[in-house]
Amino acid sequence: MLNEESLNTNTLGHLTIGGCDTVELAREYGTPLYVMDEACIRRNCRMYRSSFDRYYNGYGMPLYASKAFSCKEICRIVNEEKLGLDVVSGGELYTALSAGFPAERIHFHGNNKTADEIAFALRSGVGHIVADNLTELHTLNETALAMGKTADITIRVKPGIHAHTHEFIRTGQIDSKFGFALETGEAMEAVKAAARCENINLTGLHCHIGSQIFDIQPFVLAAEVMLSFIDRIKRETGIMVRELNLGGGFGIQYTDSDTPVAYDQYMETISEKVRSRCKALGLDIPFLYLEPGRSIVGEAGITLYTIGAVKKIPDVRTYVSVDGGMTDNPRYALYRSDYTALVANKASLAAAEEVTIAGKCCESGDLIQENTRIQSAQPGDTLAVLSTGAYNYSMASNYNRIPRPAVVMVHNGMARVIVKRETYEDLIRNDI
Numbered sequence: 169m170l171n172e173e174s175l176n177t178n179t180l181g182h183l184t185i186g187g188c189d190t191v192e193l194a195r196e197y198g199t200p201l202y203v204m205d206e207a208c209i210r211r212n213c214r215m216y217r218s219s220f221d222r223y224y225n226g227y228g229m230p231l232y233a234s235k236a237f238s239c240k241e242i243c244r245i246v247n248e249e250k251l252g253l254d255v256v257s258g259g260e261l262y263t264a265l266s267a268g269f270p271a272e273r274i275h276f277h278g279n280n281k282t283a284d285e286i287a288f289a290l291r292s293g294v295g296h297i298v299a300d301n302l303t304e305l306h307t308l309n310e311t312a313l314a315m316g317k318t319a320d321i322t323i324r325v326k327p328g329i330h331a332h333t334h335e336f337i338r339t340g341q342i343d344s345k346f347g348f349a350l351e352t353g354e355a356m357e358a359v360k361a362a363a364r365c366e367n368i369n370l371t372g373l374h375c376h377i378g379s380q381i382f383d384i385q386p387f388v389l390a391a392e393v394m395l396s397f398i399d400r401i402k403r404e405t406g407i408m409v410r411e412l413n414l415g416g417g418f419g420i421q422y423t424d425s426d427t428p429v430a431y432d433q434y435m436e437t438i439s440e441k442v443r444s445r446c447k448a449l450g451l452d453i454p455f456l457y458l459e460p461g462r463s464i465v466g467e468a469g470i471t472l473y474t475i476g477a478v479k480k481i482p483d484v485r486t487y488v489s490v491d492g493g494m495t496d497n498p499r500y501a502l503y504r505s506d507y508t509a510l511v512a513n514k515a516s517l518a519a520a521e522e523v524t525i526a527g528k529c530c531e532s533g534d535l536i537q538e539n540t541r542i543q544s545a546q547p548g549d550t551l552a553v554l555s556t557g558a559y560n561y562s563m564a565s566n567y568n569r570i571p572r573p574a575v576v577m578v579h580n581g582m583a584r585v586i587v588k589r590e591t592y593e594d595l596i597r598n599d600i
């Protein structure tokens with residue numbers, strides 16, 4: 169079983185999460201239903217936080233990348249755990265502020281922030297704005313000037329490291345819409361442009377090398393590249409860059425074949441490299457940030473569905489259809505992402521049948537998983553899909569006018585709704 173600290177099987181043979189029977193949760197709150205385990209989220213937050221304390225004298229801060237799952241309650245929990253927050257839109261910022269998240273611990277990302285979003289961030293006192301391009305840098309300066317403020321910014325750099333699951337490469341130039349390239353001199357130009365802006369205060373550099381990465385080495389290499397750049401900035405311009413953000417991307421377990429690194433090991437290895445490199449270059453140790461999203465909430469969440477039609481097509485495959493689909497989890501349709509599924513009311517039985525799990529949208533590609541083994545499924549059974557806490561609710565849509573499911577938080581055997589299920593009335597609320 170994945171995430172054994174959170175998931176279990178009870179005497180009825182039902183899957184449990186955070187001490188709650190999933191079949192009971194499905195009955196009480198309806199399906200589809202996202203269920204998140206609070207203890208697991210807090211454990212992950214603490215693992216990152218304590219790794220900064222243990223390996224880096226606490227001279228840094230993990231930021232939760234809220235794009236993975238944003239709602240008011242998750243912002244409150246992350247705030248209580250004393251992490252910072254990464255937001256990428258006015259909407260994510262609004263959610264965080266509405267939850268009382270302190271603006272000074274918020275970092276605002278995005279490759280095309282609108283003038284309104286920039287003004288909103290500055291007005292709200294957002295601690296760091298991660299500048300992505302020159303147009304934005306100038307808008308930032310002008311908006312800050314008009315408000316009589318100085319904007320603390322970080323510059324997003326493309327470090328030329330392309331990392332993804334199980335492999336990474338170092339390339340001169342990465343084809344990415346995010347940030348300033350190092351190799352072309354663009355990043356140095358941005359630093360100099362920021363220095364010329366009177367209402368901008370350059371505090372740090374940022375990079376993000378990918379997502380669902382199972383290896384520490386690409387992060388170590390990124391740290392090395394970024395510190396060399398900080399050194400070059402110091403020598404060429406005299407500017408001291410005091411903060412370094414190495415982004416997120418730490419891999420989680422979706423199936424048994426995924427082999428994630430324990431989250432505290434990233435800091436253990438990265439901090440050694442940062443120390444030794446700074447010593448060699450004669451640089452002060454920078455304040456460090458990491459931006460985990462998926463690894464904070466991914467394994468903490470599951471989705472429960474009710475199985476409807478089971479369609480056996482002889483010599484082809486068996487379709488098991490559920491009452492949700494690509495509207496609540498678009499990741500298979502988008503990326504062919506692997507998931508582990510099981511029949512929650514038969515969790516102690518063997519996964520003896522190979523099936524394709526389909527959603528209810530009017531679209532052949534609306535699948536949750538193809539050719540996967542689950543327990544023998546009958547209409548009315550509860551299907552659980554594991555590790556859906558990240559990039560599921562946050563990427564959900566209303567395609568086919570399907571209301572978004574509720575999100576329930578479980579903790580020590582108790583459950584509470586943290587996001588209400590949408591109603592049909594919600595769907596037409598903005599229709600004229």
Ligand code: LLP
Pocket residue numbers: 233235236254277376378379380415416417418459460461462463499558559
């Ligand atoms: N920081 C930056 C600047 C990012 O762009 C991202 C993710 C993160 C942090 C958090 O990365 P994480 O730790 O969650 O891997 N929708 C895709 C994932 C897109 C990730 C985008 N950026 C998926 O469902 O797999």
